[in-house]
Amino acid sequence: MKLYLISDNLDTQMGMRLAGIDGVLVHGEQETAQALNAAMEKKDIGIILMTPEAIKCCRELVKKYKLERTTPLITEIPDRHGTSDVTESISRYLKEAVGV
Numbered sequence: 001m002k003l004y005l006i007s008d009n010l011d012t013q014m015g016m017r018l019a020g021i022d023g024v025l026v027h028g029e030q031e032t033a034q035a036l037n038a039a040m041e042k043k044d045i046g047i048i049l050m051t052p053e054a055i056k057c058c059r060e061l062v063k064k065y066k067l068e069r070t071t072p073l074i075t076e077i078p079d080r081h082g083t084s085d086v087t088e089s090i091s092r093y094l095k096e097a098v099g100v
Contacts, residue, residue, distance in 0.1 A: 001046025008053040032057035
C-alpha cells in the first residue's frame with residue numbers, strides 16, 4: 001500500500017516527493033474533489049495525505065469518505081505554514097463520528 005498526497009502547496013508536494021511519496025497539486029474545490037475521487041479509486045493507495053487547505057476545499061466529501069469507507073485512510077498533515085491544529089481536527093472528527 002502506498003501513500004498519496006493531495007496538496008495545495010508546492011513546497012509540501014516537493015518535500016513529499018523527495019521522501020518518495022507521489023501526489024498532486026490542486027487549486028480550488030473542483031480540482032481538489034476530482035483529485036480525491038480519483039485517489040479513492042486507486043487500489044494501491046492505502047493512505048491519502050491532505051494539507052489543511054485542501055481539506056477545507058472539500059470538507060464534506062472528505063467527511064463522507066471517512067464515514068463510509070475503510071480504505072484508503074484520509075489524514076490531514078500540516079503544511080509549511082503551520083496554520084492548522086491537527087490535534088483539533090482529529091478531535092473534531094472523533095466527536096462527529098462517535099459523538100463524544
